[in-house]
Amino acid sequence: MKISIITPVYNAEKSIERTIQSVLNQKNNLELEYIIIDGGSTDKTLEIINRYSPELSVISEKDKGVYDAMNKGVSIATGDIIGIINSDDWYNDGALKVVEEAFTKNLDVSIIHSPVNNYLGEKFLSTFQPGNLENLLFKITVAHPSCFVKRELYNQIGGFDLSYSIAADYDFIFRAYTSGAKFLKVDFPLASFSMDGISSKLSNKIQLIHESKRVGYQFAKIKSPQLASQHQNFYQKWYIRELATLPFKYFDPFIALRIKSYLRSKFGNLSSDRYGAW
Numbered sequence: 001m002k003i004s005i006i007t008p009v010y011n012a013e014k015s016i017e018r019t020i021q022s023v024l025n026q027k028n029n030l031e032l033e034y035i036i037i038d039g040g041s042t043d044k045t046l047e048i049i050n051r052y053s054p055e056l057s058v059i060s061e062k063d064k065g066v067y068d069a070m071n072k073g074v075s076i077a078t079g080d081i082i083g084i085i086n087s088d089d090w091y092n093d094g095a096l097k098v099v100e101e102a103f104t105k106n107l108d109v110s111i112i113h114s115p116v117n118n119y120l121g122e123k124f125l126s127t128f129q130p131g132n133l134e135n136l137l138f139k140i141t142v143a144h145p146s147c148f149v150k151r152e153l154y155n156q157i158g159g160f161d162l163s164y165s166i167a168a169d170y171d172f173i174f175r176a177y178t179s180g181a182k183f184l185k186v187d188f189p190l191a192s193f194s195m196d197g198i199s200s201k202l203s204n205k206i207q208l209i210h211e212s213k214r215v216g217y218q219f220a221k222i223k224s225p226q227l228a229s230q231h232q233n234f235y236q237k238w239y240i241r242e243l244a245t246l247p248f249k250y251f252d253p254f255i256a257l258r259i260k261s262y263l264r265s266k267f268g269n270l271s272s273d274r275y276g277a278w
Helices: 016-024 045-050 066-076 095-105 133-137 151-157 168-178 202-223 225-244 246-251 253-267 271-275
Strands: 002-009 031-038 057-060 081-084 111-113 116-120 123-128 148-150 183-185 191-194
Touching: 002 016, 002 066, 002 095, 016 031, 016 045, 031 045, 031 066, 045 057, 066 081, 081 095, 081 151, 095 111, 095 148, 123 253, 133 168, 133 202, 148 151, 151 168, 168 202, 202 225
Parallel strands: 002 031, 002 081, 031 057, 111 183, 116 191
Antiparallel strands: 081 148, 111 148, 116 123
């Protein structure tokens, strides 16, 4: 079984080396292809990448954004399984071996995913636990950095829709789910996600909510007026909740986590945990 890993990157000189090493350090006893799609970086990103030639392949040219880069990588990947890890994130030790063994034992599975460790700076923040797949209609309940996808699924449903600037991964996962693709969650956290600069990304979060609403709404509308109304109500509450928790989540996310931990200790799982628990 051959695994292809794709990293889209643009001007990531501070983080790209950790990402590269997290992939290449797992090559033992694996048939591994590593492809980096650079968007024409102007800092030292390419210099760092080239240190690892010929252990990887790199394409460097201007693109239409991160999802365009992902599509380019998928189009040239030759592996049976494809994983995508961004230049701020990294795979945990042993992750690719877990993926290989899981696909080998579960031949009918198209997507393997897992919990993801979150870091703020170099400090561990939390582990995201995936939510219920049936709630994918409302929001993405799996962590895309942990997803490994059979090549045949890309051939079947296509790649990432460039009309989304920040939610194309959700759109892809949702299309996979509604097409009948089989998912498998492994308990081992396959990837770690960097949340650096989260306080400066509020506009991205609002854009994410806006685009996420578009992913599932037409599907809900076709299914039934009641489901469409439920979908609308979900997003109204999400907007309100995002504004209400703004001071904690974007200026001190550790406080938000302590509050959630306290509430879970008093009342059990939160209703939001069905969509993924941070």
